[in-house]
Amino acid sequence: MRRTTRSCSSRSRPDRLAALALGAAMLLTLAAGCRADGGGRDNTLRVGVALYTQDDTFISTVAQDLERLAREAEGEDGELKINLSVADGRSNQTTQMDQVDQFLSRGCDVLCVNIVDRTAAAVLIDKAEEAGVPVIFFNRQPVAEDIQRWEQIYYVGARAEEGGTLQGQLVLEAWQADQARWDRNGDGVVQYAMLEGEPGHQDALLRTEYSVKALTDAGLEVEKLASDTANWNRGQAEAKMKQWLEEFGEEIEVVFSNNDDMALGAIDAIREAGLEPPLVVGVDATAPALEAVAAGTLQGTVLNDAQGIAGAMLDLVLALNRGEDPGEAVDLEDGHYVWLPYRQITRETLAEEGQLPLPAN
Template sequence: MSRRMRRPCSLLVLAALLLALCGCAPGRETPTIRVGVALYLQEDTFLSTVVQSLEQLARAREEALGVKLNFNIADARSSQASQNEQVDRFLQQGCDVICVNLVDRTAAAVIVDKAQAAGVPIVFFNRQPVQEDLDRWDQAYYVGSKADRAGILQGQIVLDAWQKNTAALDRNGDGVLQYVMLEGEPGHQDALLRTEYCVKTLTEAGVAVEKLASNSADWVRGQATLRMQQWLETFGDTIEVVFSNNDDMALGAIDACMAAGMTEAELPFIVGVDATPPALEAVAAGTLKGTVQNDAAGQAESILDLCCALAGGQDAASAVALEDGKYVWLEYTAVTKENLEDFLPEA
């Protein structure tokens, strides 16, 4: 079901919620849906985009339906212990729904058990819990995108460029694509799958590749800059492609190249994931050759639809398209300079 088709359905669900909360009698207080949102790290560029979209959509939904949507945003600053405490606080405050972007995807069981004991539905997003943990309760859900698909599309961007103009990427003319890999958080599912499938896409298409180096930069732009500086000192212009598990690290690689005095034409072929606003600017500038849109607005809309339905005791499937009764999957989309206009905000 498309997002365009889901919205009328979600509006009907929320209308039913309003009736349940306050009835039709005039003069009653505006009903409030209280949602606790726990983030692994609020300064993460993609997450900040999701939160911004969520708040914008919530304001529009409030105005359309006469309901108050109260979002309490908490930043765990990469501490699972802090996030667990934040969930406890949300429950004590009487939140109707809790949304969690996990610090540690293997630590969901504790949070699910807390929510179940309190009878409060929980929506995980962007960092997928272990399936066994999500299955612990029928009121636990996940909103996100399949990480292997991001890797495939990222690899396809490079593959298309290789097939279109091999000489432009194969600077040393050896017929082998030499690359470095900026990885996200060690052990993180998205980092592992994006890393695996971007390269697999090339090798399955018959492209010979050579990994010069790979290392974690923990999704962070500054760390990626330091990694890239080290690799430039070691490998110099033999680096033909930079794969990055997210856009912030890709931008960090660009920062290092520019600090080393490279011109745009001298940059390696750098690709990221997320299609954040700064990344789209870099694609427009030609320094970032491509990215893969991780649909922040789509995730926000699905989260909001789920929250409205669950807060009113409605069936989640009446508001969103669920797979296996638990999952809302959004599609990734490859972004290059050729289709960039489709992803830029409207003027």
């Protein structure tokens, strides 16, 4: 099947300028809706993609990968076209619900939803079930009871507790390899600060819990100096880190961050303060974070597989469109879940993959 993508933008990288351009193009896409034009309607698969915000680097990357994978599949079939309509929820559930209503009213065949507020999933699911439109949630996981409301509800993402554990292990390995460097006061205790994603977000809660648990399970003693939410945002994290540096200075030995954008914000604040950097770790493995890992300012990150999420969603969309068993297209757990593995990224793994010179011994 040939698949040609009509998207709401042509993004090259997830930076602020691209996000603004995407938002403007999105308005044009929503105006046209999910329906195809002209006589090709029967051969057009209409997919509504609702993002919680396009300012999130990782989410923007997932959307770009989804569009790219659909375009790359163009030569596989001479009949089917894929029309992707992407909407920016701007971190507002009411806005996103309005966008979903528009997708449904304009005849979308499948919805891919990165929901703003996971507690609002039931309302969205009921709307989609009434319209007979399957929903694929991704990266922001609704509660299990909501996923079970209808057989055509799916979730694609990674297990947040696994990401937290791997992040904690990054700190553990660095601490054990060079404790004299990181244990600044020599007391054998890991003094840390925690940048959390947002209040009540499952990934934020689990990454926070399991990152620290990885240290305590290994027998390390820890002390939390500071912890607060920065809503996955680099600027908010920078502001928060500046406050903590004024209070604690170089007493902070480790900075855990629930995602890379916030980790980079912490590094921005540390660099501006001119202080010796602590051990900073993130999650997502975004392009800017990989640059920071290569440069040595970010100790490591945990790959949240944006391309894998996009690919699994596209496989599900195509299977549903063909009337095939989704379990034949993707590895489904409990009939609803596609779980993708996390993976640690350090300078050493980048070197092994040929993305930078091998570090000196």
